[in-house]
Amino acid sequence: MTAIDPLDPAGVDDMLGADEKAVRDSVRRLCAELIDPYVATWFEDGDLPSVREIATEFGKLGLLGMHLEGYGCAGMSAVDYGLACMELEASDSGIRSLVSVQGSLAMFAIRRHGSEEQRREWLPRMATGEAIGCFGLTEPDHGSDPGSMRTRARRDGSDWILDGRKMWITNGLVADVAVVWANTEEGIRGFVVPTTAPGFSAPVMKHKLSLRASITSELVLDGVRLPADAAFPEVRGLRxxxxxxxxxxxxxxxxxxxxxxxxxxxxxxxxxxxxxxxxxxxxxxxxxxxxxxxxxxxxxxxxxxxxxxxxxxxxxxxxxxxxxxxxxxxxxxxxxxxxxxxxxxxxxxxxxxxxxxxxxxxxxxxxxxxxxxxxxxxxxxxxxxxxxxx
Incomplete structure (x- = not known):
């Protein structure tokens, strides 16, 4: 019998192109060097102490927002992105979550729904890992039913005032920008919130026994004042x-x-x-x-x-x-x-x-x-x- 690869006994790899295999292998090599020797200790300690360094190295490889077009993003295929996710999670789900929240939630939201000014301000820095993003949707009492969220945004002159709480937010403590969804008189809207804004805080959630090599926070918005152009301009509702x-x-x-x-x-x-x-x-x-x-x-x-x-x-x-x-x-x-x-x-x-x-x-x-x-x-x-x- 011809020897087989025990990790691919049906030859699924034969369905991948050379460029796709190269993407997969480059992510695998980076994880073997940057993540695998340390991740068990991070998990045991319940921390991800090198998150900034990791984000920067991932940015150098083009992993952050890799499936998005323009603004410094790599513009790679969905299959390339999927292969990268598989290698990242082979190291640890928390590491894949770091990349997923950055690229598929925060960056995707700004790329798909943001204004041109919001895209230019945030996406290039997020693609390199200079800026880290998080995504605020889930709340203490509303997970699977986000339409009932209690976070509110109200107009005050030309500004917006945000009040509410979000829970189980990956990257929250270390984020430079948060995409926050809130109920308004016009329905649910998204806001680009710099984490330096007065009234914004992100206390760490402790006592997790899962995703321990990942930073998980609450987001607390206590009268956070934002300019009018902090809101996504067009999208309304849960869409x-x-x-x-x-x-x-x-x-x-x-x-x-x-x-x-x-x-x-x-x-x-x-x-x-x-x-x-x-x-x-x-x-x-x-x-x-x-x-x-x-x-x-x-x-x-x-x-x-x-x-x-x-x-x-x-x-x-x-x-x-x-x-x-x-x-x-x-x-x-x-x-x-x-x-x-x-x-x-x-x-x-x-x-x-x-x-x-x-x-x-x-x-x-x-x-x-x-x-x-x-x-x-x-x-x-x-x-x-x-x-x-x-």
């Missing part, structure tokens, strides 16, 4: 923030497979080295069954991600398709991590191996950018034409 969430969800479809691949690789290597009853556990039927099922689900998830990426590049992908991708790939990635944990036994809960870190991270990924329930109902609405959200 604005949901368009951004769809971009972030697409990256998760790929990223989850990176976490799954890392856990599978760890289990495969461990099974070949760990001996019980006089031989490696990889030689036992039950272990091989676990590995075979993990490899199959990993392959299926990668194929789905690649298919959606090709459709996105063709301008054909629809929101319910991305919901299907996130729904499937995060759930399957969790299954792969949990199965990998059983192969490693007690070592599966040690940070000497990446498995438990990926597994706990994915518990957050399962929920953010739309819970399982939200994606099930999104897909159900597309299948039946009936809206079960209300």
């Amino acid at each position: 604005g923030p949901l368009s951004c969430l769809n971009e972030a969800r697409y990256g998760i479809v790929w990223g989850a497979m990176g976490a799954a691949r890392s856990a599978f690789a760890a289990a495969l290597e461990y099974a070949g080295q760990r001996e019980q009853f006089g031989r490696p556990i990889a030689g036992f039927q039950l272990t091989q069954a676990k590995l075979a099922r993990m490899a199959t689900e990993l392959t299926n998830g990668r194929l789905l991600a690649l298919h959606l990426g090709r459709r996105k590049d063709a301008g054909a992908v629809r929101p319910h398709e991305i919901s299907m991708g996130k729904l499937n790939n995060v759930a399957k990635a969790l299954d792969i991590c949990r199965t990998a944990r059983t192969i490693l036994g007690a070592n599966g809960v040690s940070l000497e191996y990446p498995v438990i870190r990926h597994m706990t991270n994915l518990e957050s990924v399962l929920t953010y950018e739309g819970t399982e329930e939200v994606h099930l109902l999104t897909l159900g609405r597309a299948l039946t034409g009936q809206n079960a959200f209300h």
